[in-house]
Amino acid sequence: MLNSIWHYLLYFFGTAVFIYMGVVMLFYFIMFLISAVQLRRQYQLNDEEPYEDLLNVSYTTPLSILVPAYNEEKGIIGSVRSLLSIEYPEYEVIVINDGSSDATMQQLIKEFQLKKVNRVIRQQLQTKEINALYQSELYEYLYVVDKENGGKSDALNAGINISHYPYFCSIDGDSVLERDAFLKVMKPIIDSNGDVIASGGSVRIANGCQIENGAVVSVGLAREPIVVMQVIEYLRAFLMGRIGLSRHNLLLIVSGAFGVFSKRWVIEAGGYSKTVGEDMELVVRLHRLLKDRKEKKQIVYIADPVCWTEAPDEMKYLSRQRNRWHRGLFDSLWKHKKMMFNPKYGSIGMVSMPYFFFIELLGPLMELFGYLFIVISLIVGGIYLEFAYLLFMMMVIYGSLYSMAAVLLEEWSLRKFPKVQDIFVLFFFSLTESFWYRPLTVIWRCHGFIDVLRKKTGWGDMQRKGVSQ
Template sequence: MLRSFVLACYEGIFIYLVLAIVTCSVLVVAAARTLIRQRDLDPLQYHEMLDEELAPAVSLLVPVRNSEDTIVQRISCLLDIQYARYEVIIINDGSEDETMRRLKETYDLMPIRSKVHYSGLGQETAQIKCVYQSRLHHRLVVIDKAYGGRMDSLNAGLNISQYPYIASVGPRTVLERDALVKIMKPVMDALPGEEVVACSGRVDLMASRNTNQTDLTDNGARRTGSTLFVMQTIEYVRAFLISGVGLVRYNINVLLFTSEVFGIFKKNRVLEVGGYKRDDQVAHMELVMRLQKHMKQIRERGRIIYIPDPICRVEVPGTWHQLCRQRIGWHMQLASSLWTQRSMIFNPAYGWMGMVSIPYFILIELLGPVLELGAIVLFIAGIGLQWVDINLCIILVLLLTLYGSLLSASVVMFEIWCSRKVYTSREVTRLLLYACTETFWFRPLNNISRIYGMLQAMGLRKAEEKDSRHGLG
């Protein structure tokens, strides 16, 4: 019976890997066709095609906590964005350092409690102590509130924001100067009767800052040559092509985790679904699914868009411990979000999101780590117990290598070819070599962290207390 079980598992893993390889290959080809058509487009097309005076106004929501060292420079970057109408709402989430003092001294804040416009969000937030506006920069608003977590802070910012679109900015994110022009272009290009309810886009990576480095935009003092940074670069490029551009090519509406890094949402639709859930385990992905579900229920044509152009840079973990904690958190959010909106799974009433997008994330993203590690365990069992033909074991290893290393290497080669970034021969060689070895060490280690996160979401592992944020605040 045990031998029959092992053989049945082999067959199941074979079928899964073949389906995963075919699916990912189709999405890569679709993404390649999209990017090839856009390769020669002038980046300045955004400024030519978008009349900034007619562009919808945007409220940038920026939760911060204990960020006295970087808060001033971070706000300076946000106030330097090229866009006609936007406001920057800094939400001080119960900081215990000198963050508020730095803000008051630098931007000459004045209380505006009696002039605050509330959006009517039907959800309580942690106590708001005071709302300030800068006398030096009319775009800058600061909310000083008791600690409530990131999602609670976004709700506070949402409730006080005054513009029709909101954009959440992650704690490790540095926006490009033309980020709002790029991300709002799909809103301006929407057809009559069509509504863009959410939009996100590609991110470029920044290596972790060295100790005591406070310049957020200086890459010279960052560990860009580390093995960990190279592997994360490969991973992000693969996710960008397969889960981002590839799915959008087939009009399969999905918004990646980059919405937590930087993404815009239509404010009135977010208010209609009750704002952000205060549970940090579900974050932005669950909000996207709620929006899609809501638009289907009210029979409105709402689109969720992912654009292929870089809109921001994000600081990635610099140590293995930080990377593991990040991946545990991501997978916990993925599992919790999918479980919260499980009624949409394979439900034709919710269109592409219910029939394709959510099943894709369940089979490829959520269960992928379990099945990949299961394939390794089966290979070891097949060799050790000698119950399985050696040829089957070899085929299993080849499929794993094709799904992991070779697919990543092909994605990296295409990225090098079509990217506007100039790569040196040393960088190209290193990227390809690391991509070819991904299956044998990085993916298994990464999958262990992701499985741990899934167990936490299921309540089988006690979630560890959150450490202090590493990065921009």
């Protein structure tokens, strides 16, 4: 009797994982086709679009660039330098020192000759107390806010309160932008005459690149395998995921490392909330606000504008990052669970929210069940062996071949990697993904579920080595 129950349960879980993986693979195949067509179309247009017109001040919308910084002494100077030299006609840079315990503030004061300024700050969003506001004597459009520690969302809200312009961009303190990135990411906002209220660009891994004076001089790959795998992972997430979702206004994530937002709509939505996934939660809340008010606005993703950021190069820091991302995903979906399968929210409620729940959130659990089924089948043997081999092949296709497809999209369109050997390295590591890297990310993300049950809310310590010098 017990033996029959055991075999029934094994068959049930194996079949469930098999069907789940089949549906996910079909979904990603459709996403790949949509992304390939859209990316190629954007790439062909980018060669012809007159971005030079956007350099005209009378034509371009001014922009506030917000840089939340907490213990970023190793990368903050290079990041700010890159922002001071971007191609954009009218903008301001606001660095928010969120109670750093290292020399972040001292370095900023010394490097940019900051002086205190007296100014009444309109508290449109509630934040921790601001100790002082500084302005650079070298660059009049550079401001630095020194405030009590309140977390990234609190720092961004403080920056929004201080900003002068109708649109703002959030940039991580360890990031470096390509010089024309803002021209490209702002173009859909300007062209839409207000219909696009948020726009996000691609984020790439800076490790292995040569960066001088806040600018990427040459693009390369790091030597560490886990960093190379993150390069592939970012290509897959941005080029295959977000392009397809953006095409139908289904995007629920604009990366906190590089995203432009309408200040008016963000303030009406209540600003950034205190959560480990503040970037996604804000976008979901904006969609919810727009649907409640029956506003036909868009949130889009543009592949070409690139922001280069430092990636963890040690397992313990990478595991903390993926754990935090998954907790942030759960938090965002849980806070807005009433949108799920709710026709009131249109395609966001009926397609996008279920996608992020069933594929992004539950995906690691289903993959973990798949790995356990394969191991148990190898032990039990019999009829389950062929089932296990088939499931393993599906997981290889899902984990490795789709990553290779993302590398192919990169080489076919954007071509950010000039060295042929780098493309070969990316293809090789894509093939190995299912055998070591993907199981690790599954474990890290599943641990995020455990931490959700434990009600863990912290970010965890992250190491910065300063690639943006």
